[in-house]
Amino acid sequence: MPEHMNVESFNLDHRTVAAPYVRLADAKQLPAGDVIEKYDVRFTQPNVAHLEMPTVHSLEHLFAExxxxxxxxxIDFSPMGCQTGFYLTLAGQWDYDDVLALVEATLRDVLAADAVPAANEVQCGWGANHTLEGAQDAARTFLAARDEWSTVTA
Incomplete structure (x- = not known):
């Protein structure tokens, strides 16, 4: 087993997870007492499949908005460099079912969208690198597996 790493996801055995899923990856209490939680919102099976970058980019814009x-x-919705999912960072202590409801409601908004927000040269650093269709296909696939989101390992 590799040495323990500082980054939580580097300590996760990616061979044992079964995407799609939503899992609490980290929770921190800040010095003033505030809590932040980070959720691993995994769209594709690690080391088996990935999302194309225009899809990742568009999902990031759509979900963030x-x-x-x-x-x-x-607080944030950040893409994973491996292109298999995102980190959803939230303020406060959340009930897991409320996190799932937030993800579901937002992905339903993605399906209803008629454009990717801020997909232009003024508001985005690579405004041409977007695909609404790709983001909606990924959202549709993730939503179709809604009953599986709580199961992280096979």
């Missing part, structure tokens, strides 16, 4: 319509506790 639309999730904030459902909660003011969304």
């Amino acid at each position: 639309h999730s904030r319509n459902h909660s003011d506790q969304v």
